[in-house]
Amino acid sequence: MKIVRTGPLAFTVAFESEEELAAEARTNLSAGGLRLPTAEKLAIFSRLSLVLRLAGGGEATASATVVAPLPDGVALAVDGDTAALVEALRAPPQTPGEAGLEEAVEETDDEDQGAPRGNVWDRLRSISRMEKLLLAPKADRVERAILAQDSDPQVLYSLLKNPRLTADEVIRIAKSPFLTFQTAEAIMKSTQWLSNLEVRVALVHNAKTPPAFAMRLLHTLPESEVRTISHGAATSMALKQAALKKLQGYT
Numbered sequence: 001m002k003i004v005r006t007g008p009l010a011f012t013v014a015f016e017s018e019e020e021l022a023a024e025a026r027t028n029l030s031a032g033g034l035r036l037p038t039a040e041k042l043a044i045f046s047r048l049s050l051v052l053r054l055a056g057g058g059e060a061t062a063s064a065t066v067v068a069p070l071p072d073g074v075a076l077a078v079d080g081d082t083a084a085l086v087e088a089l090r091a092p093p094q095t096p097g098e099a100g101l102e103e104a105v106e107e108t109d110d111e112d113q114g115a116p117r118g119n120v121w122d123r124l125r126s127i128s129r130m131e132k133l134l135l136a137p138k139a140d141r142v143e144r145a146i147l148a149q150d151s152d153p154q155v156l157y158s159l160l161k162n163p164r165l166t167a168d169e170v171i172r173i174a175k176s177p178f179l180t181f182q183t184a185e186a187i188m189k190s191t192q193w194l195s196n197l198e199v200r201v202a203l204v205h206n207a208k209t210p211p212a213f214a215m216r217l218l219h220t221l222p223e224s225e226v227r228t229i230s231h232g233a234a235t236s237m238a239l240k241q242a243a244l245k246k247l248q249g250y251t
Contacts, residue, residue: 012050018057021057049167059089144165184208226247
């Protein structure tokens with residue numbers, strides 16, 4: 001199991017094999033718990049955001065509460081149906097184009113409950129730009145997944161005003177080839193979103209991110225990510241040189 005801290009109270013938990021997931025499901029997840037191996041000091045009753053992954057499988061998000069210290073980490077009480085969480089991890093990986101729609105769970109009013117996703121897709125394709133801009137701040141999860149793929153930068157910016165937006169959705173927006181200065185700036189100004197390592201990494205690796213923003217974010221990344229940028233993953237020569245210079249400071 002690999003653990004990466006992605007924010008003050010956020011972690012990515014990666015199971016390296018089905019056997020490892022099965023063992024955790026049998027001993028802890030089946031009872032609504034999770035063992036989080038970490039050297040981080042986490043106070044009892046702290047609320048955590050988790051992204052769980054299985055190598056070769058799926059990905060799921062969850063919230064959890066620290067309930068006890070362990071010799072090598074902490075014990076968590078995971079919110080919701082942990083059996084469904086395990087099934088989501090065992091699901092086959094999706095292609096990038098399908099992921100947004102398949103992961104989305106509708107949060108609409110009763111009159112919209114159960115509407116086929118294809119109908120939502122067709123409806124959003126047929127509405128005007130102004131209707132999309134008005135819908136984005138109040139869109140449900142399925143609608144947001146479709147709007148996040150829109151080629152109109154203003155639609156992406158309007159999505160950031162949606163109070164139900166999740167970190168995964170912000171990451172998709174940060175990776176968008178239609179990112180603009182305005183949208184990148186809105187993400188940069190949010191402490192909640194910028195505390196997520198994956199959001200910062202997505203912005204740094206997006207060629208549409210203003211260079212000044214990428215430079216500022218570079219100094220918040222872990223050494224492994226800075227090394228990746230220095231080895232050719234930079235979006236500009238200036239960013240690569242800054243990464244090389246930062247690496248010299250580690251030695």
